[in-house]
Amino acid sequence: EVVMTQSPATLSVSPGERVTLSCRASQSVSSNLAWYQQKPGRAPSLLIYEASTRATGTPARFSGSGSGTEFTLSISSLQSEDSAVYYCQQYNKWPPMFTFGQGTKLEI
Amino acid sequence: QVQLVESGGGVVQPGRSLRLSCAASGFTFSTYGMHWVRQAPGTGLEWVALISYGGGAYKYYRDSVKGRFTISRDDSKNTLYLQMNNLRTEDTAIYYCARASVEEVDLASLDYWGQGTLVTVSS
Numbered sequence: 026e027v028v029m030t031q032s033p034a035t036l037s038v039s040p041g042e043r044v045t046l047s048c049r050a051s052q053s054v055s056s057n058l059a060w061y062q063q064k065p066g067r068a069p070s071l072l073i074y075e076a077s078t079r080a081t082g083t084p085a086r087f088s089g090s091g092s093g094t095e096f097t098l099s100i101s102s103l104q105s106e107d108s109a110v111y112y113c114q115q116y117n118k119w120p121p122m123f124t125f126g127q128g129t130k131l132e133i
Numbered sequence: 134q135v136q137l138v139e140s141g142g143g144v145v146q147p148g149r150s151l152r153l154s155c156a157a158s159g160f161t162f163s164t165y166g167m168h169w170v171r172q173a174p175g176t177g178l179e180w181v182a183l184i185s186y187g188g189g190a191y192k193y194y195r196d197s198v199k200g201r202f203t204i205s206r207d208d209s210k211n212t213l214y215l216q217m218n219n220l221r222t223e224d225t226a227i228y229y230c231a232r233a234s235v236e237e238v239d240l241a242s243l244d245y246w247g248q249g250t251l252v253t254v255s256s
Binding site for chain 2: 057059061063068069070071074075080110112114116117119120121122123124125126127128
């Protein structure tokens with residue numbers, strides 16, 4: 026099973042700053058990686074897929090990069106509404122096992 | 134617009150069964166793979182199962198639910214199901230249904246999610 030490890034677990038930043046969240050896979054997942062945002066009491070929403078492609082409606086201040094085993098989600102010009110838990114997920118392995126990371130809680 | 138609405142959650146004793154449903158609308162249901170993902174209270178997301186598009190010929194599960202949970206779909210009713218048998222306390226979670234983001238592709242991200250339904254397994 027591919028294990029996804031996110032860091033840090035929690036991040037506290039100020040509005041307007043830039044932040045980078047990390048996600049590491051225990052084996053290569055190519056570019057088959059997605060990022061999700063989950064706000065309290067809400068379902069997750071897709072932010073980024075294929076490691077770097079913004080989903081419909083994702084603001085341009087969100088960007089993803091990486092391939093293989095190392096991935097990052099960057100958020101520039103942080104806004105209070107960006108407070109959430111962010112999860113990475115791989116969807117590379119066959120047979121399918123859609124592993125999530127444990128999440129990074131971002132506090133603005 | 135795409136909508137996914139789960140139902141069927143509730144409180145159940147260990148060892149008992151429960152069936153969840155997910156009613157889909159706003160897209161051609163039969164051409165998308167569909168997932169169940171769960172989230173135990175205060176914890177992260179855990180993928181549970183996938184059923185392939187077009188009738189659901191292929192089904193995949195996480196190890197901890199194999200043999201106990203069955204994912205199915207009725208494309209004529211645009212509905213996804215999760216039959217959960219022999220429930221355990223560790224199955225307590227919010228269960229979300231979610232759609233694969235690419236038509237006729239199983240290995241894809243999940244682009245639309247329902248609001249979730251809470252399953253509590255307790256004696």
